[in-house]
Amino acid sequence: MQRPEPTxxxxxxxxxxxxxxxxxxxxISHQLMLRAGMIRQSASGLYSWLPLGLRVVRKVEKIIRxxxxxxxxxxxxxxxxxxxxxxxxSGRWEEYGPELLRIKDRHNREFCLxxxxxxxxxxxxxxxxxxxxxxxxxxxxIQTKFRDEIRPRFGxxxxxxxxxxxxxxxxxxxxxxxxxxxxxxDAYVKIFDRLGLDYRPVIADNGSIGGSxxxxxxxLASSGEDDIAFSDQSDYxxxxxxxxxxxxxxxxxxxxxxxxxVDTPNAKTIAALVEQFDLPIEKTVKxxxxxxxxxxxxxxxxxxxxxxxxxxxxxxxxxAQVKEPLTFATPEQLLSNIGASAGSLGPINLKVPVIxxxxxxxxxxxxxxxxxxxxxxxxxxxxxxxxxxxxxxLRNVQEGDPSPCGTGKLSIKRGIEVxxxxxxxxxxxxxxxxxxxxxxxxxxxxxxxxxxxxxTRIVAASIEQNHDDNGIIWPANLAPFQIALxxxxxxxxxxxxxxxxxxxxxxxxxxIEVFLDDRKERPGVKFADMxxxxxxxxxxxxDRGIKAGTFEYKGRCDTEKQDISSTDxxxxxxxxxxx
RNA sequence: CGGGGCAUAGCGCAGUUUGGUAGCGCAUCUGGUUUGGGACCAGAGGGUCGUAGGUUCGAAUCCUGCUGCCCCGACCA
Numbered sequence: 001m002q003r004p005e006p007t008x009x010x011x012x013x014x015x016x017x018x019x020x021x022x023x024x025x026x027x028i029s030h031q032l033m034l035r036a037g038m039i040r041q042s043a044s045g046l047y048s049w050l051p052l053g054l055r056v057v058r059k060v061e062k063i064i065r066x067x068x069x070x071x072x073x074x075x076x077x078x079x080x081x082x083x084x085x086x087x088x089x090s091g092r093w094e095e096y097g098p099e100l101l102r103i104k105d106r107h108n109r110e111f112c113l114x115x116x117x118x119x120x121x122x123x124x125x126x127x128x129x130x131x132x133x134x135x136x137x138x139x140x141x142i143q144t145k146f147r148d149e150i151r152p153r154f155g156x157x158x159x160x161x162x163x164x165x166x167x168x169x170x171x172x173x174x175x176x177x178x179x180x181x182x183x184x185x186d187a188y189v190k191i192f193d194r195l196g197l198d199y200r201p202v203i204a205d206n207g208s209i210g211g212s213x214x215x216x217x218x219x220l221a222s223s224g225e226d227d228i229a230f231s232d233q234s235d236y237x238x239x240x241x242x243x244x245x246x247x248x249x250x251x252x253x254x255x256x257x258x259x260x261x262v263d264t265p266n267a268k269t270i271a272a273l274v275e276q277f278d279l280p281i282e283k284t285v286k287x288x289x290x291x292x293x294x295x296x297x298x299x300x301x302x303x304x305x306x307x308x309x310x311x312x313x314x315x316x317x318x319x320a321q322v323k324e325p326l327t328f329a330t331p332e333q334l335l336s337n338i339g340a341s342a343g344s345l346g347p348i349n350l351k352v353p354v355i356x357x358x359x360x361x362x363x364x365x366x367x368x369x370x371x372x373x374x375x376x377x378x379x380x381x382x383x384x385x386x387x388x389x390x391x392x393x394l395r396n397v398q399e400g401d402p403s404p405c406g407t408g409k410l411s412i413k414r415g416i417e418v419x420x421x422x423x424x425x426x427x428x429x430x431x432x433x434x435x436x437x438x439x440x441x442x443x444x445x446x447x448x449x450x451x452x453x454x455x456t457r458i459v460a461a462s463i464e465q466n467h468d469d470n471g472i473i474w475p476a477n478l479a480p481f482q483i484a485l486x487x488x489x490x491x492x493x494x495x496x497x498x499x500x501x502x503x504x505x506x507x508x509x510x511x512i513e514v515f516l517d518d519r520k521e522r523p524g525v526k527f528a529d530m531x532x533x534x535x536x537x538x539x540x541x542x543d544r545g546i547k548a549g550t551f552e553y554k555g556r557c558d559t560e561k562q563d564i565s566s567t568d569x570x571x572x573x574x575x576x577x578x579x
Numbered sequence: 580c581g582g583g584g585c586a587u588a589g590c591g592c593a594g595u596u597u598g599g600u601a602g603c604g605c606a607u608c609u610g611g612u613u614u615g616g617g618a619c620c621a622g623a624g625g626g627u628c629g630u631a632g633g634u635u636c637g638a639a640u641c642c643u644g645c646u647g648c649c650c651c652g653a654c655c656a
């Protein structure tokens with residue numbers, strides 16, 4: 001009889017399972033990936049993929065390839081080491097900062113380890129494409145990226161070296177870019193559906209690159225590093241950093257209190273002020289000072305948000321008067337410009353520009369610092385005590401806020417960013433002079449889009465969503481193997497061995513990826529390992545069962561095992577697996 | 580880069596306070612008994628105690644420098 005191939009046999013496959021949880025793994029996916037023997041760490045943020053883990057990576061890549069190919073994106077492979085010249089041409093050699101790992105070769109020429117590939121692909125496209133007739137085009141690659149993260153963490157979730165699918169599209173017009181952007185968005189939906197993830201596309205910030213459209217795809221998980229705001233009554237979802245906080249609809253109430261200055265020596269924070277003077281927190285205002293834009297006549301600018309609200313730094317940066325990147329004023333700057341210290345700051349008697357949040361504009365009878373140390377004003381009212389300043393959306397949305405889409409209220413959940421689609425526009429094609437001739441024979445910069453998926457991060461994200469006390473629970477499309485055969489007494493019982501091998505052959509012939517646990521281990525050890533590694537289906541073959549004409553079957557999520565007839569087991573299992 | 584913690588056998592840890600030359604559990608190897616949920620008995624191997632220096636008759640232990648890793652804040656797939 002033909003025996004199973006070595007790589008599918010547990011006795012020849014590296015099973016590097018760990019009983020105990022390594023102490024430096026914080027999140028569940030990191031713990032389980034180490035315990036299941038999928039990865040090992042080489043240095044902070046650098047991991048090796050062991051055979052089991054790599055099989056899962058390949059499953060993710062396969063799905064991505066199929067969907068990318070089906071929307072007409074062409075696969076390429078670019079170098080991970082890139083020449084500095086390209087980055088200097090785009091301006092990012094200076095812009096990118098220390099996250100870009102720069103290296104020199106033996107001739108002292110400068111290179112970097114590629115964190116992304118806009119420069120390389122733009123350089124290729126500008127050299128190869130001449131005419132608008134060749135557009136649009138779309139290229140993708142699945143490749144190792146390197147970003148010298150300040151703080152790698154959570155295992156493969158935020159590592160320095162990681163595998164990413166990145167795609168870049170080129171267009172003669174904005175509308176063509178928007179068409180491809182939509183195609184890519186749709187492809188991403190298919191990819192994340194097939195990956196079996198609980199995810200949401202969310203509206204994202206365009207960052208400093210600008211451009212008109214950007215969506216992130218987030219896997220919902222409590223260990224996520226981003227806050228996502230959802231409408232409870234529509235499809236609206238946005239990263240909190242870019243979710244609009246609507247202006248309150250109710251008009252400002254009439255003033256009822258007189259403006260009074262109060263001694264508040266022990267109230268340096270809103271929390272202390274609220275507690276000591278029994279004020280509603282919605283009647284207090286936080287005043288934050290940040291550095292003013294370089295072309296401003298002032299050194300600093302005041303930003304006001306309600307006491308219970310959080311300043312949104314990205315929104316603040318978008319104000320013309322505010323310096324980018326956002327920089328908080330130093331105590332010295334406060335003293336020289338205001339004459340008071342943090343803890344007693346407010347909008348009255350200021351000689352610097354003031355921008356207030358929309359919700360602050362509708363407040364009345366509120367309190368804020370007096371710009372005199374240890375004093376606050378109570379009963380402040382706009383247009384009576386001071387003029388209404390410039391109004392802007394400055395705060396983070398909160399749970400319960402009305403949704404910016406107009407229907408429903410917002411709730412906030414944590415998300416792991418696993419994908420990003422982005423309309424880049426002309427940034428790189430202008431900087432690098434990437435042009436084609438249009439139908440009038442005129443040279444035109446190409447519009448660009450870029451589209452990323454974090455391949456290795458998806459593996460971790462999937463585990464965050466799919467596990468139990470016994471280990472990983474792989475969705476069908478990601479499982480390293482589709483089924484585990486666990487024979488008992490495989491080494492001693494000819495019956496068991498022949499029956500197991502026959503079932504193996506039959507399942508393999510049906511196109512199933514079978515893992516055969518032929519180790520000389522006690523049953524409990526095998527069961528525990530198969531569950532830890534997340535095998536979706538398990539069949540136990542024993543002398544006892546063979547005599548009764550049955551195998552024992554258990555799905556990874558089933559609570560009960562069941563006996564199945566050994567005569568039509570193969571067909572039954574194939575149906576189970578394909579279901 | 581700032582703040583905090585850790586570094587002793589492959590993994591998880593004790594020993595450090597009070598210096599006397601390293602131990603426990605798991606794993607590994609050998610023999611035996613076991614064999615449907617991480618077995619048991621007997622035996623064995625494995626550590627320049629992260630690294631460099633200092634104090635001391637003597638350092639895992641006390642002192643100093645360095646390195647690595649992890650956690651909390653700014654980046655992003």
